[in-house]
Amino acid sequence: MAEEKKRRRLALVASQGSLDMAYPPLILASTAVSMGWEVGIFFTFYGLDIINKRKLPTLKVSAVGNPAMPPPFPSVPLQGPTIIGTLPGATALATSFMKGWMSKANMPTIQELIEVTLDGDGRLFACTTTMGVMGVEEEDLIEGVSCLGAAAFLDFASEADVSLFV
């Protein structure tokens, strides 16, 4: 019987705070809760931006230093040498294109994936070291986050069946 088995556990580290790097951990987390797994995501360093109230709605796709540049569509006017990405407005353009093609593919927003994760009792952990280094207070974070350090996350992850660093 499935309910008698110990639930599977997924432990993720989200270390990147750009829009393109916010998707993979949240797609995995929302899928895992939908399969009945326990989930915890440790948001650390720039990954903390994903659960920062003010930054979450404005996560960006960096046009510079991003291996995903140029975008995989010839119609996007960011083709050519990497230096194009340094032009003013390139990041805004890359961000609006990504939002455009995600919505065209009926993909949810990051906020929606966070909601699915929380609704499925997934846990969002804010790295307290990052909070201290970056001057982020608990009230700057979205509802439903717990603040903890590496030892407490490792304790959670030590019981995990799957652990991934993103």
Place this chain on the structure above:
Amino acid sequence: MGAQATPRRTLDCRGLLCPMPIIEVSKAIKGMEVGQILEMLATDPGSQADMLAWEKHTGHEILDTKEDDGLLRFYVRKTR
């Protein structure tokens, strides 16, 4: 699937990509009663393997899968 197994509801996930079909199936099943059958329509080719994994992990039962010209139909029975 026998004639006795009539879907209680149909969930249209056509045009949705991973992770949406799995998220939507999971939500839909939660709102149903044990024994009832959910029909799910999908066009994401990944949903075939994803649904098998979802079945394995949730314990709900896929009674039948039909494929017709890229349209997948899953018949899922809620088991608990």
